Amino acid sequence: QSVLxxxxxxxxxxGQRVTISCTGSSSNIGAGYDVHWYQxxxxxxxxxxxxxxxxxxxxxxxxxxxxKSGTSASLAIxxxxxxxxxxxxxxxxxxxxxxxxxxxxxxxxxx
Amino acid sequence: QVxxxxxxxxxxxxxxxxxxxxxxxxxSLSTGGMCMSWIRQPPGKxxxxxxxxxxxDDKYYSTSLKTRLTISKDTSKNQVVLxxxxxxxxxxxxxxxxxxxxxxxxxxxxxxxxxxxxxGTLVTVSS
Numbered sequence: 358q359s360v361l362x363x364x365x366x367x368x369x370x371x372g373q374r375v376t377i378s379c380t381g382s383s384s385n386i387g388a389g390y391d392v393h394w395y396q397x398x399x400x401x402x403x404x405x406x407x408x409x410x411x412x413x414x415x416x417x418x419x420x421x422x423x424x425k426s427g428t429s430a431s432l433a434i435x436x437x438x439x440x441x442x443x444x445x446x447x448x449x450x451x452x453x454x455x456x457x458x459x460x461x462x463x464x465x466x467x468x
Numbered sequence: 469q470v471x472x473x474x475x476x477x478x479x480x481x482x483x484x485x486x487x488x489x490x491x492x493x494x495x496s497l498s499t500g501g502m503c504m505s506w507i508r509q510p511p512g513k514x515x516x517x518x519x520x521x522x523x524x525d526d527k528y529y530s531t532s533l534k535t536r537l538t539i540s541k542d543t544s545k546n547q548v549v550l551x552x553x554x555x556x557x558x559x560x561x562x563x564x565x566x567x568x569x570x571x572x573x574x575x576x577x578x579x580x581x582x583x584x585x586x587x588g589t590l591v592t593v594s595s
Contacts, residue, residue: 389573
C-alpha cells in the first residue's frame with residue numbers, strides 16, 4: 358500500500374488529453390512538500406518528467422504538465438502519442454515516515 | 469554528460485549480505501548540495517526509496533529498512549556503495565542509483581528529486 362495513491366491505469370486515444378492523479382495526506386503533499394513525476398518506459402529505468410510540481414527538465418515536451426492543490430497533484434498529458442505508453446510515478450517526501458515516497462504507479466495505455 | 473551504472477551480484481542467497489556499487493560520471497559528489505540515492509523496484513511493483521548520502525557525508529535511510537542498510541561513498545572513485553544485510557526473497561528487485569537534486573522553498577524547506585538514474589541491476593534472492 359503506497360503512501361501516495363495513483364489510479365492503476367488510464368487510457369486515451371492518440372491526440373487526446375489524459376490526467377493522472379496522485380493523492381497524498383497532511384504528512385506529505387498537504388504539508389507543502391513538492392511533487393515530482395517520473396516516466397518509466399517498458400524495460401527501462403525511470404526518467405524525470407516533472408519536478409517541483411510543474412517544472413519540466415530540458416528535453417521534456419510541453420505536452421506534459423503538472424499541478425498541485427491541497428493534498429493532491431496531477432500530471433496532464435495532451436496530444437497523446439503512442440510513445441507516451443509507459444508507467445508514471447509521483448514522488449514526494451513524507452514527514453511521518455521521514456523519507457521519500459512514491460505512488461503505486463499508473464500504467465498509461467494509448468488506444 | 470551525467471551517467472550512472474550499478475554493479476553487483478545478480479543472485480544472492482537468503483541471509484547473505486548484498487553489496488551494490490554505483491559508478492558515476494559527469495558530476496562530483498564533493499560539490500556542495502550534491503546527493504545520491506538508492507531506489508529499488510520489485511518485479512511488476514512500485515518504486516521504493518532506500519537510502520541517500522550527501523556531499524557532506526550525511527546519510528538517510530528508509531525507516532523500515534534502516535537496520536539492514538549502509539550507504540557510503542568514495543569521492544575519489546566517483547562511487548557510492550549500498551550494503552543490505554540478511555537478504556530475503558522479498559528483496560528480489562531491480563536496484564537503481566539516482567542522482568538527487570535539492571532546492572529550498574521558504575515555508576516548506578528543502579525538497580529533493582531524482583534527476584538522473586542508472587539503468588538498474590536486477591538482484592534475485594534465492595537458495
